[in-house]
Amino acid sequence: MNILEVKNLKVWDVNSGKEIIQDSSFHLKSGSCLAIVGESGSGKSVTCRAIMRLNRSSLHQTGNILLKGENINLLSEKEMRKKRGRNLCMILQNGMSAFDPSCVVGVHLRETLAEHFNWSKNEMEVKMTGAMESVMLKNPTEIMNKYPHQLSGGMLQRIMIALAIVLEPDIIIADEPTTALDTISQFEVVEQFIKLRERMGCSMIFISHDLGVVRKIADDVMVMKDGEIIERGKTEAIFSEAQHEYTKYLVSTRLALSDNFKKVMGEGLLVAEG
Numbered sequence: 001m002n003i004l005e006v007k008n009l010k011v012w013d014v015n016s017g018k019e020i021i022q023d024s025s026f027h028l029k030s031g032s033c034l035a036i037v038g039e040s041g042s043g044k045s046v047t048c049r050a051i052m053r054l055n056r057s058s059l060h061q062t063g064n065i066l067l068k069g070e071n072i073n074l075l076s077e078k079e080m081r082k083k084r085g086r087n088l089c090m091i092l093q094n095g096m097s098a099f100d101p102s103c104v105v106g107v108h109l110r111e112t113l114a115e116h117f118n119w120s121k122n123e124m125e126v127k128m129t130g131a132m133e134s135v136m137l138k139n140p141t142e143i144m145n146k147y148p149h150q151l152s153g154g155m156l157q158r159i160m161i162a163l164a165i166v167l168e169p170d171i172i173i174a175d176e177p178t179t180a181l182d183t184i185s186q187f188e189v190v191e192q193f194i195k196l197r198e199r200m201g202c203s204m205i206f207i208s209h210d211l212g213v214v215r216k217i218a219d220d221v222m223v224m225k226d227g228e229i230i231e232r233g234k235t236e237a238i239f240s241e242a243q244h245e246y247t248k249y250l251v252s253t254r255l256a257l258s259d260n261f262k263k264v265m266g267e268g269l270l271v272a273e274g
């Protein structure tokens, strides 16, 4: 069963008239992870933000975005706000931008949970504490009393993953969640994403430049170039028998994880590289 079906998505800039996404159709199978790969500017983020309906107002979009059969592209902003967080959860590249810098993270977490659940403050605390411990964040109470700038990028990403665990969304969209992190934190955050999938069996869209990570985490891969999907297939098929020249080029140039990352991950953790 498909949890998400995107049909004929078009996104264009009303100011310049430039078409950013020409005519994109793809689906996400329930419980699976779809990676979107492609060079910078190929339209990966705009596609994901179109699903969340979070592109800037100067970008217009048409097409059908069916979440469990419901066309969310037709929803009002108010209705859409209810879907964000509870049904669709986005984890961004820079954890710092996801949090309000003027309040401690606990306030942000409680406000987010209060939008979707009628839990008491104590219930929220218990659930968040459990989820934070499960992503290896020690001293959750202390962390919740800190401002975002007092926490590292890796910690903020893990807090976002913990929040997703509590929200239990239908789909998690992760847009380069490890790019801004140092090598050790990248490793920890990737591990937490893998665990999240194992534990919740959630459906996921994962954007990454790092094809080593994609190979570890994704079931299917979709390749984008200049706003178009040029190839899509099972992860192993994309890596071993890509049809499109551009995909072959990406695989040959981008599969190599940074040497440091490889060392930290340990060769044994990687699926054999063909």
Ligand SMILES: Nc1ncnc2c1ncn2[C@@H]1O[C@H](COP(=O)(O)OP(=O)(O)OP(=O)(O)O)[C@@H](O)[C@H]1O
Pocket: 013, 020, 038, 039, 040, 041, 042, 043, 044, 045, 046, 047, 056, 058, 059
């Ligand atoms: N708000 C905007 N207004 C106009 N054009 C935009 C806007 N946001 C993105 N674009 C353009 O849309 C195209 C796709 O951008 P997008 O950010 O989706 O690429 P990407 O594949 O995610 O790249 P990266 O890997 O660098 O994040 C680019 O040409 C970009 O300049």
